[in-house]
Amino acid sequence: MKKKTLYRCNSCGFESIKWLGKCPTCNNWNTLEEITIEAKNLETRSRQVAKKPLKKLLEIVSNKSDRIVTGINEFDRVMGGGIVKDSISIITARPGAGKSTLLLEISDAVAQKGYKVIYASGEESDSQIKNRADRILNKIHEDIWVLQETSLDNVLDAVEEIDPDIIIIDSIQTFTMESSLPARAGSPTQTMECANALLQMAKNGRRPRAVIIVGQMTKSDELAGLRALEHLVDTVLIIEDDSDEELRVLVSSKNRFGGIENGFFQMGERGIISIDNPSEFFMTKREEGEIVSGSALTVIKEGTRAIITEIESLVSKSFTPYPTRIGETLGKDKLNTLISILEQRGGINLYDKNVIIKTTGGIKIREQGINLAVIMSIVSSVKQQGIESDIAFIADVGLTGELKKVPSLESRIRELERMGFKKVYVPKDSIGKSSNLKKIDIIELKTLMDVINNIYRS
Template sequence: MAKIKSKFICKECGCESPKWMGKCPDCGEWNTFEEVAVQKGKQSGPGKSTGIPALRLSEVQSSKSDRIVTKINEFNRVMGGGIVKDSLTIITSRPGGGKSTLTLAVSSDVAAQGYKVLYASGEESESQIKNRADRILNQIDSKIWIISDTSMDNVLRHIDEIDPELIVIDSIQTFAFEDIDSRPGSPTQTMECANALLKAAKSDKKPRAVIMVGQMTKEDELAGLRALEHLVDTVLIIDSDRGEELRGIYCSKNRFGSTGEMGFFSMTDKGMISIDNPSEFFMTRREGGETVSGSALTVVKEGSRPIIVEVESLVSKSFTPYPSRTGECIKRDQLNTLISILEQRGNLSLFDKNVVIKTTGGLKLKEHSANLAIIMSIVSSAYNKGIRDDTVFIADVGLTGELKKVPSIELRIRELDRMGFKRVFIAQNSAGGIKTENINVIEARNLKEVISQVFGVRL
């Protein structure tokens, strides 16, 4: 093996240094030097053949990668339909987000299908892994092997001996090669370990699936060089708030599926449970047509999937000169903007009222398609009148009070049809050629029209 050394490169300007420096002498930025590996040894000179022929693209045979489809439906979704057998995946989240819990559940599911799994942990002992398995798994399959070690040399040796179809590394920043003079977690060690796992995954003789757990920085980014994200096939990010039950898995990169896909899980004592029907999870089903003031429904799009979400509002008397504006599901600036639109364009005075907004299930509202529902939930709470439980609002609201079109409106309305809703308010001229027999699609020009039709008031 060629001797591997390291150097330090400023990620801002590219300045190179043989040692780490706190301040870059070229650009003047602080703490921007990152360690990278430099391999020195005999290399092919100019003009020397490497033995790999060039091929015409038109003559290359395309292949469909085989997948291991698990019984964890939301995991399959973000992976693009299952685990590709010759792929490299990395999962990251904040501490306690559920990375180890999810990978252990996936390992158990894959082993139950007859595949051999090697689970290597550099952070936990064998007994800690076993305790988690006893808690979240119904049965521990005999085809799961575990290693508690930080030596990548030892992991590669066990890969050759056990010959697993799935390899789990928890976490990649804790492993190191013995012959590289660098600490575990350094860019040099992390990239060398990842490259070794890439070779194991892409082997012509025995393709394997590799899932690596990656640590997250305080800026909520994957720790290490950006090259690590470029190296892998799939990047999954678990989004969670401390103490919250809901876990969202976002796919920021996928060479075998749709980038931007989103999956939802519920963190319980039995592990991460797949939420197979999010629309049921993120709204409250009330019996007998019961209505509750402050509740309104909308449809958001997470990845390629429409999800029905309930927005709840509470408007109360303020006894201070500055009423509070609290939005657990949206940014405060966005909430203040919507309240200003409602006051000016909806003739509703809220200068002496506290306003609190949240969603059922704690889902963050990232789309402007939910703005009309947010406003209508505030109106419902202020009027103390409930909205019919078969009514949904899908539109953005401009500063003029006019309703604005949102993308994928047909997809959203079809989800409402599937869930049995009867009435939906959208922006004017946005329905297009949608044909609906079960849903009354109401196109409105502005906010006043919607408030008047829903609550029967004249503005």
Template sequence: MKIKTVYQCTSCGYQSPKWAGKCPDCGEWNTLAETAQVRGSTKAAKAAPKQPVSRLSEVETGSDQRLLTGIAEFDRVMGGGIVRDSVTIITSPPGGGKSTLSLMAASALAKQGFRVLYASGEESDSQIKNRADRILDTIAENIWIVADTSMDNVLDAIREIDPDLIILDSIQTFSLAEFLPSRAGNPTQTMECASALVAQAKNKSRPRAVLMIGQMNKSDEIAGLRALEHLVDAVLVLEGEGADELRCLVATKNRFGSTGEMGFFTMTEAGLASIENPSAYFVTKRERGDSVSGSAIAVLKEGSRPVIAEIESLVSPSFTPYPSRISETMKKDTMNTLISILEQRGGIKLYDKNVVIKTTGGLYLKEQAANLAVLMSIASSVYDKPIPSDWAFLADVGLTGELKRVPSMESRIKELDRMGFKQVFIPAGGMRELHLENIRVVEAKFLSQLLNHVFGKKGNG
């Protein structure tokens, strides 16, 4: 066996015989890391076992190919449970809850009789046990733990225990002896360890589900080569960190479900709890007549489902030459654009006012469907006039002050109807008739018309 030292880019995988400050391939700086390239290895030279050829029409699929954890939001994001022969990677910022969620999934499946192997290269077995005692009501007998950084030992444990689910925490902490002296976390070690798990999962005679935890780098991406994301079947990102109670699980890739699907959790002392009715969670519950100024309701599309969200605004006099524009729930450029529209088309002057925007529950506003509700919440704060709590606003607003349609109007309105809202304002024209029980649909063409209708104020266009 011959060992040759090369320098591999941790961003794109480019290999160079000598170190350089800038990767010649992708142009990133300080990404070339020293690694050992093994040649002539007997193990590496072994041919892969031949897989039988099958007709596509004869391949069996079905609901029995999935493992349901019973964690509602997790199963939703996975597309209806974990596929038996799949490889999934979960990543989040430090303290985001990825190890907690993985352990909860392990416990849920173990209680159903499935065998689970939990391998950790970051924590000792006592640390894992302490977490389990804190978040699990009971610990199932058929969960096995391997606290080791050797992937060879993990593979031996897989052969010994024959698990249905393998959890690896985290993939960047493991190494194969075949590729030493390359250290754990090196792109070569990470990819080879991941490939070994893929081979375990895709074994047709004994399929297994694999859940890998991936560390996140300072760019909020999975640490290591981008090829790792191409190798696995699903990539889940758990958003939220530290003291934040809200956690959002997003599928940025899913071969067996909807990419972009989102699940919501709250972080509690007993682990992650599913938010099974987000439309109730992201709205302040008020009785009719208890409306407050500065609040407006929007309907967002989070994954495949509509979610009702409350937007709150606070407008106050500014005593400095440069008024504050503050929001952690939307892009600052978007906020400034909307304020300009409200000034020019709505006739509301904000040049000497501070404007603060937030959402109930900390939900981030990524969609243009929330724009009208943002403007109405600001106007409500300026006029100090409440909007009825059972009214909602569903439209984008153009630079001309015109209200514009947004995707999935029908499903959003039906969600408002389901939650008992009484009135929703939408753009004029193009709306087909819906069979609604509670809600009245009101159409408007311009922002100024809506401001006049709701607040009795006339705008500029």
């Protein structure tokens, strides 16, 4: 049998047919070592794929309802309505964010609906998985199969034996295939070889299956491995978390079967729980007529959904030359910009004041539509006069102090109507005459000073 020479990185496992001074994957120098392997015939290294007939796009029948609905509402929303039966998805997050917990709950939910699941783990023993299941599941379903394995060949054999509907691989970087070139688990060669084998299994026209892969995350909070892995899968999911908060945000950065959506979950002792009404979760429940200073309400857009969010602020006297500016869920530069606008255009001096901003529930703010609410929460805290809890603010604020329009304004106001709000402040001429928003008082003003004077009647 012929022998072949390759150069393999002793740091990350990258392979090249020629020597390189610097590894293009891990960027380490002088880590490529020469190795000799036995070249295998193409037939033994790849699975035979049946030739498929050529079809006209016009004649292909699409089945949009061919999904597995888990019943975990926030997960189904992010997936576009459920798990497509012939799809391959990848989910990544930092260690401890709840990947394995969420996938175990998904396994239980689909098993309750009559589907078979194989949960193959290369990181945890079967007893560890069982202990987690005992903690978070009320009753373990008999159609969940667990395989503690690092050989994908053995997993594929188990699939042939059990014939599951969903296969979960945790994590792809721990698995290897004998049919690929000799390489350690987690190397680009093994990862892509395993992913391609799973892809072929998922897209089998005679027996489609849904595959969910766990991918490890790098220190820079990115999916580990080649970018080709993200291109290969249908859906890329990321769990965003803050170690100090219970909130988990499931983000779809890619979805061939739906839009880009976010799902919200709460991590607790009994597992990860879907937050089905985020507008209630991200604002404080108060008694009717109860008013608290330093609080203002707004509406943000997460994917296609409008969510009411409470902005809280605390303004206190500073006894140092440099007052503190803290934005726990808001960028510090953005906070300093809004404070400067308030000082110059709103006539409120904060040069000797500490200002701290956060959101109820710990949701991170990435858009401009909350700027008016942030400023008004600071005004409320400075004046020590609360704003009524049925009033909201939706506008950007320019450096000129003028209120600026924000996208999807009508859908945001409809969410306020649904939650029973009585009044909303928006930029002037931002609501069309054809609008059918009748249940809420829409106050259109031009400048920040107009809003302050209207609220406090000065």
